[in-house]
Amino acid sequence: MSEQASITNQKDGGTFAQAPGDSILRAALRAGVGLTYECNSGGCGGCKFELIEGEIETLWPDAPGLSERDKKRGRHLACQCRAVGDIRISASSSAEYVPPLLPRRQAARLASARDVTHDIREFRFVAEEGADFRPGQYAMLDLPGVSGSRAYSMANTPNDRREWHFQIRHVPLGQGTQTLFDRLEVGDEIGLDGPYGVAYLRTDSPRDIVCIAGGSGLAPMVSIVRGASEGGLLNERRLHFFYGARSPRDVCGEDFLRPLPGFGERIRYIPVVSLPDEDGEWCGATGYVHDQLEQVLGGPLAGYEFYFAGPPPMTQALQELLMVGHKVPFGQIHFDRFF
Incomplete structure (x- = not known):
């Protein structure tokens, strides 16, 4: 697990701290910095950046969100990199990506699961600290025995019961869904980090x-x-x-x-x-x-x-x-x- 580091973005001059275990992207969002992103999982390529100074650790070298052309140009994915010591980067940011609620890590336990269709199941977790998010957002789940986090969207709304509901489709040979569908039992604990995502409900639109x-x-x-x-x-x-x-x-x-x-x-x-x-x-x-x-x-x-x-x-x-x-x-x- 990486040590705490300081990250400076030369595009906007801002600096934020990376806590142990965080990627560069999660560290930015946790600090209220709006680095551009979408999936937070290495697939979309929305969080590309260039390393100007310092050293980074790449968590998923073959992430599909980064092309060979990107690699040749010295680009990296903020969601799949960690700073090793203080670094300086060049990354796009925008006000629309500033999180309306700062994501946080907490533990959660499986309370129940039920089938929605032949291959979609709803999993209900109760978290330790709360369930504060915007409708339409997602969380990153750390599942036992699975390397890397998995992104799943919430199906419920924020509540004071600390409940997070996820409707998840079973993916053949998918490590995350195999654990959820076949191994996880009521009472088992997972790691939950969120909320994330920019496609949440806008309440100010008249349309x-x-x-x-x-x-x-x-x-x-x-x-x-x-x-x-x-x-x-x-x-x-x-x-x-x-x-x-x-x-x-x-x-x-x-x-x-x-x-x-x-x-x-x-x-x-x-x-x-x-x-x-x-x-x-x-x-x-x-x-x-x-x-x-x-x-x-x-x-x-x-x-x-x-x-x-x-x-x-x-x-x-x-x-x-x-x-x-x-x-x-x-x-x-x-x-x-x-x-």
Whole structure:
């Protein structure tokens, strides 16, 4: 475990401390410094920086977020590097990445788990110190026997019961999900670090809300709907919830929305299946979920606030549709990239 170090960013002249065990990125965010990032897991490449002076330790040399071209140019990923002694870096930062709540480490114990679908399970943890986060954010979980942290989005909303709920899809051969699904038992302890993420619910927007989820992207979208409902945002606005599934048996989400006030009126649920069964039992929308937006919403899409989470092809298609096809301002589009 690394010793405490001082990190200076020559782009903005700011300095922050790195505590033992933290990456450069986590140290910055914990200090309230808005280094650019998204996944915090080495996949998106949003936290690239250049080392100007000093020594660093690379935690994941083969992280996909860093190309060979990046390496030749001397770039690194702040989420996958630690300072070894005091260093000076050149890293992008922006006010929009300053965390609304400073992330913190704490222990949490598994309280319960239940199946949502054949391959998605909801895990409920009770943390030692609290559950303060913004709807739509995620936490980094340190699981027993698993090297490196895993990022999972919360499905619930901040609460005084210290509960953190995660709806997680089982990934074949995935070390994190194998531990969660097959080895972790009620009462077992994990490490929880959060909150992280910039795709959280904006409460100051007057626009109707559109949530689009695919796969285990369900969790942050459910959190956003719950947050909007609890915060009274849906007293005057409408919310459209699209869920993209591969097959009918993958469809989920409605059970979490139905208990909310205004479901069926101000909250509308639209499931979309890309590969319906040949027996023809599926009677809902088919195709890709992003193709349903224009048909269901109608009118200018620039009049909505968009949140989405899901597989990279889905999020990429949505970005192109909204920003290129419909000129939706970037400030109305909220997502965190995961790979």
